[in-house]
Amino acid sequence: MDFTPTEAQAAARDLAAGIFADLATHERLRAAGTGSDQELWKALTGAGLVAAVGELGLLGLVLLLEEQGRTTAQVPYAASCAFGLLAVAAHGTEEQRERLLPGIEDGSVVVAGAFPAQRGVRPAARGGLTGTVPVVPWLRDATHVLVADAGRRLWLVPLGAGGGAGVEETELTAPWSAGRLTLREAPAEPLGDAPGPGGPGAYADVLAVARTAFAGLQAGVCAGSLARAVAHTNTREQFGRPLATRQAVQLRAADAHMDVEAIRVTAYEAAWRRDAGLPYATHALTAAWWASEAGQRVVHTGQHLHGGAGADVAHPVHRHFLWGRQLDAYLGSGSEVLQELGELIAHAD
Structure with a gap:
C-alpha cells in the first residue's frame, strides 16, 4: 500500500x-x-x-x-x-455516461443519494417508482437522485418539472440542504443495463464508495475541529499559563489526534484498494466505523477544549460538532456498522 x-x-x-x-x-x-x-x-x-x-x-x-x-x-x-x-x-451504460x-x-447536474436501500421504495405497477424516503442529504440542491430500492436495484430519478418526485425541506443536525423525497410513479431509469438495474454488485460498490467518501469528509471535519482547539488552547491563558501546557489538555488533544489519524488512514486504505481493483467492502466498513465512533469523540473534544466558548452555538467549532454528529448518524452509528462488518466477515468465503 x-x-x-x-x-x-x-x-x-x-x-x-x-x-x-x-x-x-x-x-x-x-x-x-x-x-x-x-x-x-x-x-x-x-x-x-x-x-x-x-x-x-x-x-x-x-x-x-x-x-x-x-x-x-x-x-x-x-x-x-x-x-x-x-x-x-x-x-452506467455508455449512453448514460455520455449523457450525464x-x-x-x-456542476449543472447534481446527484443526491437515497442510500442505503429503501425498504418502502418499489417499482410501481404502471411504471416508475413509488415510496417515501424521509431524509436525503443535499436533496434540495439536486437535479437527480440515485435511489436504491428494496431489491437493492439502482434507479436515477430526475427531480422537478412535476415528474412525480416531490421534495420537501427537512432539517438535519448539520446544514446539509436535506429533503424528504416522495415518489408517486415517478419516472426513473435503471442505472446500468437491464435486467436488475445496477445489480447487487453495483449497489454494494456505490454504498462502499459513499461510506469511504463520507469517512474522508469526517477526517477533515475532525481535523478542523482539533486544529481550532489547538489554536485556542495555545492562546487562552489560565493562571498565567496557556491551557495547552496543562497535561490533561495535552492528553485529551493527543487522543483526538490519534482518532483523526485512524479515520484518515482507514479511509485512505479503502479508497486505495478500490482504485487498485482490490476487494474493499470490509475496508469501507472499517473506515465508516472509525469515522462514526471516533468522529463523535473528536468533535466532542474540540468543543470541550474550547471551554465556555465551545458552548456558544455561533462559534465556528460548533459547526464542526454538528457535522461530526451528523456524519456519525449518516454512516450508521458505530454499533450498527460494527454489526454489519462482523456479519460480512462471518459470511465471507
Missing part, C-alpha cells in the same frame, strides 16, 4: 484547499444558513474539481473531501461525486 498522493492528486488537493479557505469563511457559512453556497459550488466545478475525480480516483476524492471537511463548506461535493460521477462512470457525466462534471 502506498497512500502518497500522485502529483495530480496533490495539486488538486492544494487547489481545493485554497478555494475552501477563500470562500468557506465563518461569515459566509453563517449567511448560508441551512442552504448550500452556490458561488462556492461554481468555483469548485469551474476549477475542474468535480470533473477531475474521474481521473483522481476514490483516493483523490477522499483527499479533496478532507479539505471540504476542514472548513465544513456547504456544497454537495461528496454526494454528487459518490452517487453521481463515480456511480455513473462505473455502472458532462453535466455532473460541470
Whole structure:
C-alpha cells in the first residue's frame, strides 16, 4: 500500500484547499444558513474539481473531501461525486455516461443519494417508482437522485418539472440542504443495463464508495475541529499559563489526534484498494466505523477544549460538532456498522 498522493492528486488537493479557505469563511457559512453556497459550488466545478475525480480516483476524492471537511463548506461535493460521477462512470451504460457525466462534471447536474436501500421504495405497477424516503442529504440542491430500492436495484430519478418526485425541506443536525423525497410513479431509469438495474454488485460498490467518501469528509471535519482547539488552547491563558501546557489538555488533544489519524488512514486504505481493483467492502466498513465512533469523540473534544466558548452555538467549532454528529448518524452509528462488518466477515468465503 502506498497512500502518497500522485502529483495530480496533490495539486488538486492544494487547489481545493485554497478555494475552501477563500470562500468557506465563518461569515459566509453563517449567511448560508441551512442552504448550500452556490458561488462556492461554481468555483469548485469551474476549477475542474468535480470533473477531475474521474481521473483522481476514490483516493483523490477522499483527499479533496478532507479539505471540504476542514472548513465544513456547504456544497454537495461528496454526494454528487459518490452517487453521481463515480456511480455513473462505473455502472452506467455508455449512453448514460455520455449523457450525464458532462453535466455532473460541470456542476449543472447534481446527484443526491437515497442510500442505503429503501425498504418502502418499489417499482410501481404502471411504471416508475413509488415510496417515501424521509431524509436525503443535499436533496434540495439536486437535479437527480440515485435511489436504491428494496431489491437493492439502482434507479436515477430526475427531480422537478412535476415528474412525480416531490421534495420537501427537512432539517438535519448539520446544514446539509436535506429533503424528504416522495415518489408517486415517478419516472426513473435503471442505472446500468437491464435486467436488475445496477445489480447487487453495483449497489454494494456505490454504498462502499459513499461510506469511504463520507469517512474522508469526517477526517477533515475532525481535523478542523482539533486544529481550532489547538489554536485556542495555545492562546487562552489560565493562571498565567496557556491551557495547552496543562497535561490533561495535552492528553485529551493527543487522543483526538490519534482518532483523526485512524479515520484518515482507514479511509485512505479503502479508497486505495478500490482504485487498485482490490476487494474493499470490509475496508469501507472499517473506515465508516472509525469515522462514526471516533468522529463523535473528536468533535466532542474540540468543543470541550474550547471551554465556555465551545458552548456558544455561533462559534465556528460548533459547526464542526454538528457535522461530526451528523456524519456519525449518516454512516450508521458505530454499533450498527460494527454489526454489519462482523456479519460480512462471518459470511465471507
